[in-house]
Amino acid sequence: MNEPELIETEGLTLDLQRDGASALLVQVRGEVDIANAEFFANQLRRLQETEQEVIVDLAELEFIDSIGLTQLLTVHRRDDGEARMRLRNVRGQPAQIIELTRLDRILQIEDRDLSV
Secondary structure: OOOEEEEEOOEEEEEEEOOOOEEEEEEEEEEEEEOOOHHHHHHHHHHHHHHEEEEEEEEEEEEEEEHHHHHHHHHHHHHOOOOEEEEEEEEEHHHHHHHHOOOOOOOOOOOOEEOO
């Protein structure tokens, strides 16, 4: 993937762009909930099949529910146990729920801010 790509569904936008030579940056905007969590996970899985590294930037993610968290967890590791993705700029409610559920101990998170 060389050109930026925009993927949209109900309440969720994924903005894809290259972050260096080997990584793909996925900027997430909106909400991940029961209405779009499966779509979100399927898009991440699709990208992981073709990309060496996927960085998921959650700076503009306003809300994630338990189903969205489950989907994040299921796609974060490759079948061989290697990390599939890193999270970046985890803020507000998503950061709080990730810490509350202790997923911050499992998911690779580069930067987070618990303030709302």
